[in-house]
Amino acid sequence: MSANLIGLLVEATLQTLYMVSVSALLGTVFGLPLGVFLATSQRGELLSAPLVNKALGLVVNAARSVPFIILVVAIIPFTRALVGTSIGTDAAIVPLTIAATPFIARLVENAIREVDAGLIEAARAMGATPLQIIRKVLLREALPGIALGLTLAVVSLIGYSAMVGAVGGEGLGDLGIRYGYQRFMPDVMLAVVVILIVLVQIVQSAGEWIAARVDRRAPRNRGH
Amino acid sequence: MTGATISFEGVGKSYAGGGKGQVTALSDVTLSVAPGEICGIIGRSGAGKSTLLRMVNGLERPSTGTVTVGGRDVGRARGAALRAIRRDVGMIFQHFNLLSSRTVHGNIALPLEIAGVPSAEIGPRVRDLIARVGLEAQADRYPAELSGGQKQRVGIARALATQPKVLLSDEATSALDPETTRTVLELLRDINRDLGLTILLITHEMAVVRDIATHMAVIDQGRIVEAGATYDIFVTPQHPTTRSFLSGVTGITLPGFIAGRLTEARPHGPAEEIVRITFAGAHATDPMLARMTAERGIAINILAGAIEEIGPRPFGNLLVAIDAARGPEARDYLNRHGLSTEVLGYVG
Ligand SMILES: Nc1ncnc2c1ncn2[C@@H]1O[C@H](COP(=O)(O)OP(=O)(O)OP(=O)(O)O)[C@@H](O)[C@H]1O
Ligand SMILES: [Mg+2]
Numbered sequence: 001m002s003a004n005l006i007g008l009l010v011e012a013t014l015q016t017l018y019m020v021s022v023s024a025l026l027g028t029v030f031g032l033p034l035g036v037f038l039a040t041s042q043r044g045e046l047l048s049a050p051l052v053n054k055a056l057g058l059v060v061n062a063a064r065s066v067p068f069i070i071l072v073v074a075i076i077p078f079t080r081a082l083v084g085t086s087i088g089t090d091a092a093i094v095p096l097t098i099a100a101t102p103f104i105a106r107l108v109e110n111a112i113r114e115v116d117a118g119l120i121e122a123a124r125a126m127g128a129t130p131l132q133i134i135r136k137v138l139l140r141e142a143l144p145g146i147a148l149g150l151t152l153a154v155v156s157l158i159g160y161s162a163m164v165g166a167v168g169g170e171g172l173g174d175l176g177i178r179y180g181y182q183r184f185m186p187d188v189m190l191a192v193v194v195i196l197i198v199l200v201q202i203v204q205s206a207g208e209w210i211a212a213r214v215d216r217r218a219p220r221n222r223g224h
Numbered sequence: 225m226t227g228a229t230i231s232f233e234g235v236g237k238s239y240a241g242g243g244k245g246q247v248t249a250l251s252d253v254t255l256s257v258a259p260g261e262i263c264g265i266i267g268r269s270g271a272g273k274s275t276l277l278r279m280v281n282g283l284e285r286p287s288t289g290t291v292t293v294g295g296r297d298v299g300r301a302r303g304a305a306l307r308a309i310r311r312d313v314g315m316i317f318q319h320f321n322l323l324s325s326r327t328v329h330g331n332i333a334l335p336l337e338i339a340g341v342p343s344a345e346i347g348p349r350v351r352d353l354i355a356r357v358g359l360e361a362q363a364d365r366y367p368a369e370l371s372g373g374q375k376q377r378v379g380i381a382r383a384l385a386t387q388p389k390v391l392l393s394d395e396a397t398s399a400l401d402p403e404t405t406r407t408v409l410e411l412l413r414d415i416n417r418d419l420g421l422t423i424l425l426i427t428h429e430m431a432v433v434r435d436i437a438t439h440m441a442v443i444d445q446g447r448i449v450e451a452g453a454t455y456d457i458f459v460t461p462q463h464p465t466t467r468s469f470l471s472g473v474t475g476i477t478l479p480g481f482i483a484g485r486l487t488e489a490r491p492h493g494p495a496e497e498i499v500r501i502t503f504a505g506a507h508a509t510d511p512m513l514a515r516m517t518a519e520r521g522i523a524i525n526i527l528a529g530a531i532e533e534i535g536p537r538p539f540g541n542l543l544v545a546i547d548a549a550r551g552p553e554a555r556d557y558l559n560r561h562g563l564s565t566e567v568l569g570y571v572g
Contacts, residue, residue, distance in 0.1 A: 116321070118317060118319055118321040119321055119323060121283065121317075121321065122315070122317065122321035122322075123334075123338070124283060124310070125281050125283060125310060125313070125314075125315040125392075126310060126311070126334065126335040126338050126339075126382075126386070127306075127307035127308065127309075127310035127311045127335075127338060127339065127386075128307075128338045129307065132338050136334065136337065136338070137323065140323070140325045140326075141323060141324060141325055143325065214325070216324050216325050216326075216366040216367075216368060217324045217368055218368035
């Protein structure tokens with residue numbers, strides 16, 4: 001493989017990392033509070049707001065039902081209005097973030113719902129405010145689950161980021177399509193796939209390591 | 225620090241039931257717990273014990289009536305006022321409800337953080353509490369690394385952190401073995417003695433009430449059926465529910481050959497009535513039974529007996545057999561002389 005091609009692979013990898021990390025970050029910034037709200041706003045819960053909960057739940061489900069590739073195309077006008085163009089890594093971050101947010105929200109919601117209701121009760125009995133309960137009890141106790149959820153989200157984003165390559169994004173997916181497929185260079189295709197596999201492995205291992213580090217429950221209580 | 229009065233006045237609670245209308249958890253409960261008292265509430269599963277207890281810190285609101293703690297109306301308090309009351313009321317739980325992500329020290333610090341105590345003060349106060357419950361060696365362990373008894377000690381220290389005037393205990397020893405139960409109850413008694421706080425505890429074990437409660441109430445299907453000083457209720461139980469709880473806790477049982485033949489209905493023909501007699505003090509009955517035999521000519525057969533203690537005061541329990549034809553007369557005689565009787569059944 002020529003030095004030129006290796007340079008292209010490095011550049012594409014960096015572009016993928018950029019798209020994935022920025023969209024994961026933004027997805028967490030939006031998805032985490034959304035997930036916390038979804039987990040605490042059913043009738044009788046801490047932030048009890050059943051109607052808002054229902055409405056947001058519908059929006060989240062709708063967003064998650066749209067196939068990613070259709071989402072990318074459907075929001076092109078929105079993407080253009082936001083970043084001024086619909087191609088390139090910055091443009092790709094918009095659909096990636098929109099896909100990541102409801103996904104992360106559901107993962108966070110699930111992790112928080114796993115927290116023993118007795119802990120909420122104990123905190124209420126101490127005179128904690130709903131926000132204190134969320135900060136000091138729910139988020140901390142759900143941290144192992146949230147860490148694993150975010151790992152899953154990042155892994156999915158790596159896959160999605162390869163997909164946006166097909167519709168005007170950049171990064172590894174784009175390189176694989178243009179060189180590996182259109183110019184029929186199987187070695188490039190192979191290199192792209194290997195890099196993606198390695199990225200996913202690193203993210204998965206790091207995520208599991210972090211989750212285990214913050215998990216202080218007895219081993220039998222761990223969900224894996 | 226001293227305890228506060230807890231008072232329930234005409235308290236009722238119903239839940240919107242699933243499908244079948246309303247579930248009435250409590251009806252017309254009136255009960256007062258004086259400062260520094262240890263009051264045990266006993267009842268069967270579903271009797272309404274937890275519902276009653278949870279009203280004291282506003283985790284449940286009464287549907288009718290009033291609950292006050294230290295004169296403050298808990299049921300009508302909201303927001304900051306309710307949270308202030310909750311800081312004056314500590315609570316411990318059957319399953320401890322400790323944060324798995326915090327050490328012993330961190331768990332005990334939580335209520336102080338919540339109350340906004342400056343972090344420089346939290347450390348020393350938590351260390352005092354850890355010493356009080358005897359967990360110095362475990363301060364940096366996580367709950368997963370503790371035994372049940374140690375976890376409950378953490379729960380107790382955490383409940384005491386904000387220096388409450390009232391301590392609530394919801395089946396705090398039900399998940400513990402008898403020996404650990406004993407040490408946890410001892411700790412609660414020490415705390416009550418040293419700090420003078422009012423303790424309201426619920427349990428379905430009469431032994432817990434006997435070992436720690438100065439006062440008690442029996443709750444059945446959402447109603448208080450009997451309440452008073454523990455000793456008095458043990459010695460002269462009035463309600464059948466109380467009696468059935470008591471029969472589980474007294475140290476005596478019927479000899480097997482009688483227990484096996486015991487029937488609830490009086491059989492035809494000659495039969496013997498099996499009666500439990502409860503009396504205050506250690507020796508009060510002997511002359512009474514002898515006198516009854518002499519005055520009335522009723523013979524009494526003693527099957528088993530034991531003397532037990534509630535705090536420093538002994539009381540006795542006898543199981544006897546009386547000729548069924550003379551049973552009512554004998555019980556009436558004994559009742560008039562201050563002994564409590566309960567018919568357990570008949571043997572033909
Ligand atoms: N949130 C609720 N919604 C509907 N019904 C409830 C609710 N909480 C309690 N109940 C009902 O109220 C009654 C009393 O319940 P409670 O939990 O106070 O009983 P308990 O005496 O504490 O029982 P246990 O010993 O099993 O803990 C039960 O019939 C229960 O089903
Ligand atoms: Mg209960």
